[in-house]
Amino acid sequence: MVRFFKRSRHKPEPLVRELIKVVGINQVLYTAEDLIGYEYDATIERAAPEVVVLPHTTDEISSVVKICRQYNRPIVPRGSGSGLSGGSVPIKGGVVVSLTRMNKILDINIENRYAVLQPGVINLQLQDRLATEGFTYAPDPSSQRICTLGGNVANNSGGPHTLAHGSTVNHILELEVVLPNGDIARLGSRVLDTPGPDIRGLFAGSEGTLGIITEITAQIIPLPQSLKTMLAVFDTVTSASEAVSSIIRRGVIPVALEMLDQEIIKIVEPRIQAGYPLDAGAVLLIEIEGIPDAVDADSELVKAACEASGASEIRVATSSEEREKLWEGRKAAIGAIGAAYPAFYLLDGVVPRTKLPQVMEDVLAVASSYGFKCANMFHAGDGNLHPTLMFDPQNEGVLDRVLECAGEIMRICVDSGGAITGEHGVGLEKTSYMEWIYSQDDLDAMENIREAFGPADVFNPCKILPNGHGCAVGHAAEINIAMGGNQTSADIYI
Amino acid sequence: MSQDSETKILSQTFKAFKPELGGRLIDGQEPLFTVKPESVEEVSAIVELAYTKELALVIAGSRTAMCMGNVVNRPFAVLDTANLNSIVEYVPEDLTITVEAGMTLATLQFTLAEYGQYLPINPPPSDEISVGGMLVTGVAGTWRGQLPSARDLILGATTVKGDGTVVRSGGRVVKNVTGYDLHRLHAGSLGSFGVVAETTFKVLPLPVSSAMLRIEPKSIAAGVSLAKSLLNKGFPIRSVVLTSPAVSGLMLSKEEFILFVDIGGSDVAVRQTITAISALSVYPVDSTVITIGQQLRSIFEGDNRIVVRVGVPQQYIAEIMSQMIEMNIAVFANIAASQISGECFSSDSTDMKELADQLGSLREIVKRYHGYLMIENASVELRSKIDPSGASKLSVVDELRRKFDPAQIINPGRIGDSK
Numbered sequence: 001m002v003r004f005f006k007r008s009r010h011k012p013e014p015l016v017r018e019l020i021k022v023v024g025i026n027q028v029l030y031t032a033e034d035l036i037g038y039e040y041d042a043t044i045e046r047a048a049p050e051v052v053v054l055p056h057t058t059d060e061i062s063s064v065v066k067i068c069r070q071y072n073r074p075i076v077p078r079g080s081g082s083g084l085s086g087g088s089v090p091i092k093g094g095v096v097v098s099l100t101r102m103n104k105i106l107d108i109n110i111e112n113r114y115a116v117l118q119p120g121v122i123n124l125q126l127q128d129r130l131a132t133e134g135f136t137y138a139p140d141p142s143s144q145r146i147c148t149l150g151g152n153v154a155n156n157s158g159g160p161h162t163l164a165h166g167s168t169v170n171h172i173l174e175l176e177v178v179l180p181n182g183d184i185a186r187l188g189s190r191v192l193d194t195p196g197p198d199i200r201g202l203f204a205g206s207e208g209t210l211g212i213i214t215e216i217t218a219q220i221i222p223l224p225q226s227l228k229t230m231l232a233v234f235d236t237v238t239s240a241s242e243a244v245s246s247i248i249r250r251g252v253i254p255v256a257l258e259m260l261d262q263e264i265i266k267i268v269e270p271r272i273q274a275g276y277p278l279d280a281g282a283v284l285l286i287e288i289e290g291i292p293d294a295v296d297a298d299s300e301l302v303k304a305a306c307e308a309s310g311a312s313e314i315r316v317a318t319s320s321e322e323r324e325k326l327w328e329g330r331k332a333a334i335g336a337i338g339a340a341y342p343a344f345y346l347l348d349g350v351v352p353r354t355k356l357p358q359v360m361e362d363v364l365a366v367a368s369s370y371g372f373k374c375a376n377m378f379h380a381g382d383g384n385l386h387p388t389l390m391f392d393p394q395n396e397g398v399l400d401r402v403l404e405c406a407g408e409i410m411r412i413c414v415d416s417g418g419a420i421t422g423e424h425g426v427g428l429e430k431t432s433y434m435e436w437i438y439s440q441d442d443l444d445a446m447e448n449i450r451e452a453f454g455p456a457d458v459f460n461p462c463k464i465l466p467n468g469h470g471c472a473v474g475h476a477a478e479i480n481i482a483m484g485g486n487q488t489s490a491d492i493y494i
Numbered sequence: 495m496s497q498d499s500e501t502k503i504l505s506q507t508f509k510a511f512k513p514e515l516g517g518r519l520i521d522g523q524e525p526l527f528t529v530k531p532e533s534v535e536e537v538s539a540i541v542e543l544a545y546t547k548e549l550a551l552v553i554a555g556s557r558t559a560m561c562m563g564n565v566v567n568r569p570f571a572v573l574d575t576a577n578l579n580s581i582v583e584y585v586p587e588d589l590t591i592t593v594e595a596g597m598t599l600a601t602l603q604f605t606l607a608e609y610g611q612y613l614p615i616n617p618p619p620s621d622e623i624s625v626g627g628m629l630v631t632g633v634a635g636t637w638r639g640q641l642p643s644a645r646d647l648i649l650g651a652t653t654v655k656g657d658g659t660v661v662r663s664g665g666r667v668v669k670n671v672t673g674y675d676l677h678r679l680h681a682g683s684l685g686s687f688g689v690v691a692e693t694t695f696k697v698l699p700l701p702v703s704s705a706m707l708r709i710e711p712k713s714i715a716a717g718v719s720l721a722k723s724l725l726n727k728g729f730p731i732r733s734v735v736l737t738s739p740a741v742s743g744l745m746l747s748k749e750e751f752i753l754f755v756d757i758g759g760s761d762v763a764v765r766q767t768i769t770a771i772s773a774l775s776v777y778p779v780d781s782t783v784i785t786i787g788q789q790l791r792s793i794f795e796g797d798n799r800i801v802v803r804v805g806v807p808q809q810y811i812a813e814i815m816s817q818m819i820e821m822n823i824a825v826f827a828n829i830a831a832s833q834i835s836g837e838c839f840s841s842d843s844t845d846m847k848e849l850a851d852q853l854g855s856l857r858e859i860v861k862r863y864h865g866y867l868m869i870e871n872a873s874v875e876l877r878s879k880i881d882p883s884g885a886s887k888l889s890v891v892d893e894l895r896r897k898f899d900p901a902q903i904i905n906p907g908r909i910g911d912s913k
Contacts, residue, residue, distance in 0.1 A: 111722075112807035112832070134726075156671050167669060169678070170646045174864075185888060190864035191805035191832045193632055196885030196909065197686070197894070198645050201678035205671050225728045245587050251610060251699035291729060291770075294763030350667045352588045382669040383588075419665045419672040426672060437672055438662065445661040446674045448897035452890055464673060 015071045019053055019095070022063040027054045027101070038078065038096045045086035045428050049076065049096040056101055058176060058184055058214040065212070066182035068095050074461045077208040079120065079148030083155065084346060085427025087207045091462045091471070097212055099150050105129060106215070114173055114190055117216045119150025126218075135220045138165035141423070142331045150213045156205030158423035160330070161287075163381040164255040165221075167423070169204035176215035177203060180454025190217050202449065207425050208460040210453040224289035228299050229323040232284040232306040233277050233313040237261050237364075237376070240282035241357040243309035244380045247286070248353065250301045256287040257381030258330050261360075264337070264375035264388075271336045274329025275322070277313070284380065285330055333377045334388070341373075341390040345402050349413035350422030353383040362412045363387050370405040384422035385413065411436070431466040501526045507547060508571070511540055517572050520552055521565045522874050528554075528572040534594075534652055534660060534691045540573060541689060541904070542658025550906045553685045555596055555624025559631045561797055561871045563684040563882055567907030573689060575626055582692055583666065586611060590649060590666050592694040595626025611697045614641040614732075616787065618835075619795035626690040632682035633870070636733040636756065636790055639830025640725070644695070645681035652692035653680060656899025661688070668696050679894065684908040687898040701730070701758035705768055708782040709753040709775055711736075714812045717753045720775060721829035722808060727774075729767045730759035733828060735790060738815065738836075740824035745789050756787055790826060793837075800838040800872045802853065806865035808832050814860060821852055835870075850879035857884050883909065 012020070016030045029035060029052040039046045050073065055061050068075050074094035081088055090096050103120035110133050115126065123144035126137050140159040141147055147157070152168045153175065165171070174188035188200035203210055234240040240259055247254065260268070260283050265276045276283050284306065288298045303314050317323040337344050351359045360376070363385070367374035372389045379386075387409055391398050410420050410433055420426070420433045434443060446465055450456045462471035505513040505527040513527035526549075531537045544551050550570035554560065575596030582592040586609040593602055599613065600621035606612050616635035617628050625644075629651075634643040650664025653676070663676035680690050711717035714736070721734040733756040739749035746752070757767050772779045794801040802823070806814050811827050811834065818825045818836050825836035838849060857867040861884075869882040892910060895902065 109807075111809050114807075156675075158669055158671075162669060166642065166646060167671075169675075170642060179890065183889075185890070186886065187888075189805065189866055190807050191866070192639060193634055193643060193645075193682070193805060193831070193833070194866055194885070195632070195682060195868040195883040196888075197683040197891060198632075198678045198681040199888060199890065201645055201681060202675060205675055222726045222728050248587055248589065248699075251702065253699065290759075291763055291766055293766045294730065294760050297760050297762045350669055352585060352590070352667055354585055354587045379669070383667055384669050417665075418667050419670045421671050422667070422669040423671055430672075434673060437665070441659050442662050443673075445655065445659070445663070445676055445898070449674045449676065449679075449894070452893035452897050 015067070015073065016051055018067045018071075019051060019064060022067065023053055023055050023060050027056070028052070029054070038081070038098070039089070041081045041083040041086060041088045043084060043086045043089070043429065045089045045091070047089050047091045048093065049090040050093050052096045052098055054098045054101045058178065061097060061178045061212055061214055062182045062184055064095070064097060065178050065180065069180070069182065069458065074457055074459070075212070076460050077150070077154065077212045079151030079154075080122070080146045082143045082147045083151065083427065084348065084424040085421070085429040087155065087425050087427035087460070087463055089428055091428060092457070099148060099212075102214065108133065110135060112190065113220050115218050115220050117149055117218060119148060119153075119213045119216060121149050123147050123149055123152060130220055131223065134223050136223050137218055137220055138171055139168045149216055149218070153204050153213050153216055154206065154208045155423070155425045158379065158382070158384065160256040160258055160379060163257055163379065164253050169201055171219045172200060172204055172216060173219055174217035175200055175203055175213055177211040177213055179211045180458040184214070188217070205425075207427060207463050209450060209463055211459060226292040226295040227287065227289045228295050229317040229326055230286045230288075230299065230302065231275065231315045231326055232286060232311045233280045234282045234284070234309070234311055236281040237360045238357045239310040240284050241360060241380065243284060243306045243311065244356060245354060246305035246309050247302055248381075250305050252288070252298045252301050254286050254288050254302065254381065256285065257379070258285040259283070259376070259378055259380035260285070260330065260333065261376040263373060264333055264377045267340045267375060268329045268333050268336045271339060272329050272332055274325050275315075276329055285326055330377060337375060337388060337390065343391050343393040345389045345391070345406060347385070347387045347389070347406055347409055348421050348424035349385045349410055349418060351383045351385065351413050351416045351418035353381070355416040355418070356380065356383060359385070359412055359416050363409050366405060366408045366412065370401055372402070372405060379422070382422065383418065426464045428463060431462070431464065434464075434466050504547065504549065508540065508543060511536065513571070518557065520554070520560050520572070523566065523569070525552065525570060525572040528574050530574045530577045532577045534654070537573070537578070537654045537689050537691050538658045538660050541654050541656065544571070544903055545657045545901055548901055548903065550903045552905055553689055555627035556598055556622050558619055558623045559627060559633065559871070561873070561877070562631055563908040564910070565874050565877055565907060566905065570906070575624060578691060581605060588666070588668075589697050590668060590694060591697055592666060592692060593625060594692055595690045596624050599623050599625055599628060606697055607700060610700050612700045613647065613695055614698050615644060615647070616791055618791045620788070620792050625693055629690060629693060630680055630683050630685045634831065636735050636787060636828050638833070639828055640732050645678060647695045648677050648681065648693060649696055650694040651677035651680065651690055653677075653687070654689040654691055656688055656901060656904050664694065666694050685905045686895055686909045688904055701760070703761045703764040704756070704758040704784060705764050706782045706784045706786050707755040707757070707768065707771060708780045709755065709777050710750050711753055711777055712751075714751060714815050717751050718808070718812045718827070718829060720777075721753060723774065724755065724771060725830055727770070729770065730757060730763045731767070732756040732758045733787070734830060735826050735828055736815070737826040738819050738824060740819070741793060741826045744793060744824065745786065754782070754786055754790070794835065794871070797871070798873065800849070800876060801870040802836055802838065802867060803870050804834045804856070804860055804865060804867045805832055806834070806860045806863050810860075810863045810865070817856065817859070821856070846873070846875045846879055850876060854880055885909070
């Protein structure tokens with residue numbers, strides 16, 4: 001049965017009327033029932049916007065920004081809402097600008113090796129479209145089936161293949177953006193190394209706090225001639241971590257080097273049948289690309305490194321189906337956790353690669369001391385961890401203990417010379433941890449960046465920086481609770 | 495009071511930092527004095543003192559790019575980073591290194607090579623460039639395009655704002671989205687947002703093997719076309735450079751279009767690539783000496799040269815390269831990066847106004863193609879007649895400058911309006 005919500009009968013506020021004038025009645029949502037879907041991202045943080053606008057053009061966005069300034073409302077840009085740090089949650093209300101209707105691939109320019117894209121284009125759609133031409137766009141966050149490229153730029157997203165190819169910022173040539181005063185600016189150009197300060201690079205990863213991205217020119221690269229995906233099986237996380245260093249030491253940089261520990265293998269394998277041995281202490285998923293003979297030679301070096309670190313088995317995918325299955329186990333791991341446990345808390349930290357064995361031991365010890373099971377699937381080559389704490393939300397006081405445990409894990413990352421986020425962003429979740437990394441002078445300089453673009457409370461207030469004007473202190477909240485076992489959290493990826 | 499007396503009093507104020515009077519001319523002006531700090535703390539103290547005295551500071555590294563950007567518009571002292579040349583932290587297995595910004599790229603590469611690694615950047619004119627200079631000038635080199643540049647590989651930095659405040663951003667991990675990437679702001683900034691004191695870079699394993707191939711295509715179009723087809727094959731190519739007859743003549747005394755293909759990778763990868771390229775090319779393929787790459791980097795070196803760089807989408811490279819040759823510019827094109835570099839031949843009698851007009855017209859054409867033209871090196875006279883960077887005017891850049899250098903004392907005038 002189709003249910004229809006009746007629209008509220010009260011007369012729209014002047015702000016809403018003005019917005020409707022600019023973008024049209026069908027592009028403005030303002031009734032409570034219409035706003036529910038825009039209250040949250042992939043965390044449990046929630047806050048209702050006053051209005052949601054779904055513009056189709058850059059000019060419309062420029063006008064929307066000017067109206068919001070006139071009515072003194074904060075603006076929160078939003079893509080698919082797949083973020084993992086509360087970055088698109090409108091914590092101070094105001095106007096959410098959803099970019100999902102600006103979802104056109106404007107130009108695939110093979111000759112000049114770039115693609116011009118609207119911000120609402122889905123990452124995987126771009127990759128699929130490019131694959132037909134023998135090209136690809138390298139950054140592949142695990143949420144690529146649903147995340148938007150605008151969101152990727154705003155978060156400087158990573159993914160399994162950033163080890164060799166770098167994060168999103170390394171693949172963006174030019175951005176068209178709407179600034180806090182409503183001006184439209186172009187940052188960069190359609191070729192590399194535009195003269196002048198790298199404002200394009202500064203804007204990437206600014207989490208929607210400096211303006212709205214309305215067009216992206218991204219670099220595209222040819223698909224490799226040859227690709228080899230390997231699975232190396234180890235008895236312990238420590239020996240798998242040692243293999244990671246050993247591979248790098250032999251001068252090989254795989255395009256991807258991912259680790260899954262025993263806890264996550266036990267969750268993933270029965271549900272996805274990726275081919276991971278259930279009795280393994282840890283597996284490494286390793287991908288090498290290049291010209292055929294070189295890939296063969298590098299894979300021999302990788303095998304030798306894994307064997308020297310105690311690998312009990314090394315398997316090479318022999319078909320694209322087998323390769324896809326190996327990757328499915330990795331990319332759908334969080335969905336599998338959602339199906340297996342009533343609640344989990346996904347963390348994102350980054351450490352120097354050489355500290356991985358010790359950090360992993362410490363992380364598991366901390367989780368254990370709190371009585372939590374902890375599953376790990378992460379970008380080992382980059383030292384980018386994603387410990388995931390699983391728990392029962394019905395237990396009294398458990399959320400506080402989860403947050404405390406998570407804080408200790410973040411502290412381990414920081415104390416090892418790492419940082420509090422490798423790819424998910426600071427958002428709302430980790431603002432209070434920023435002082436662990438940066439001095440007040442450092443944070444003031446970041447505030448300077450924000451102020452240079454416009455008043456700090458115009459775009460996405462209370463994100464990234466602690467103690468923002470009128471903001472509560474942020475707290476970790478990347479908790480997903482699948483109540484009643486009906487939700488699988490299949491839309492959460494790392 | 496005479497200017498000399500004022501200079502002496504001012505240098506006395508900086509006595510603790512052992513100022514040396516005078517120094518090499520910069521933009522035709524003699525520095526009031528030169529100081530060479532030996533630590534981040536000293537940089538901070540010097541800048542703070544300069545801030546209180548409203549004294550302009552020009553930041554000098556290896557001085558390989560002192561004729562880039564607008565003419566410095568105030569009397570100044572020089573803050574020379576030559577003594578900031580230590581390794582702060584290097585863990586080879588992490589593939590990261592933190593060094594002080596005055597270290598030359600050559601010293602950095604020497605250190606990395608001991609562990610079989612390198613920073614995959616080969617900026618002009620040579621590895622004698624300081625790493626801080628490499629970051630703030632944005633110069634990249636022939637590997638750019640196939641390999642990253644400083645703006646891609648920078649992971650973090652310690653910088654000193656125009657009031658002496660020390661600011662750190664990023665970190666020593668290869669993947670990090672903790673807060674704003676302040677260090678990226680300095681890439682291409684010509685040092686306008688403060689002094690870069692320390693930098694952390696991601697590094698890569700050195701290729702085990704390398705080779706340089708030489709091909710002589712019959713025309714620009716044929717050379718560009720062959721280059722693009724090679725780049726699309728996914729070979730481990732580090733650069734494909736097409737030299738004009740003038741540049742080929744300077745390098746090899748042979749005035750032809752020459753395509754140089756720099757290959758780097760494992761032994762087997764290099765061998766397989768050479769074989770494949772030989773099969774693909776309709777022109778003979780010869781091996782040449784690898785130092786050609788160094789020659790290409792240094793070919794336009796020298797303060798008195800007029801060097802321009804054009805970035806333009808690949809489909810326009812042949813057209814723009816032809817136009818530049820017609821303008822009597824000796825050029826070579828880095829096809830992967832879609833960049834054309836060239837030297838405008840000049841003499842004392844060269845009419846700078848006419849040259850500025852010509853370059854201005856060319857800039858308009860490349861801008862229509864969504865590209866850019868910047869003057870990397872030129873005399874004060876030429877840089878006074880045409881905006882050297884050609885960067886878009888963004889009000890946010892001015893605002894950032896005010897926030898990071900409130901008294902506008904660091905490299906004053908280098909970016910933005912030179913007047």
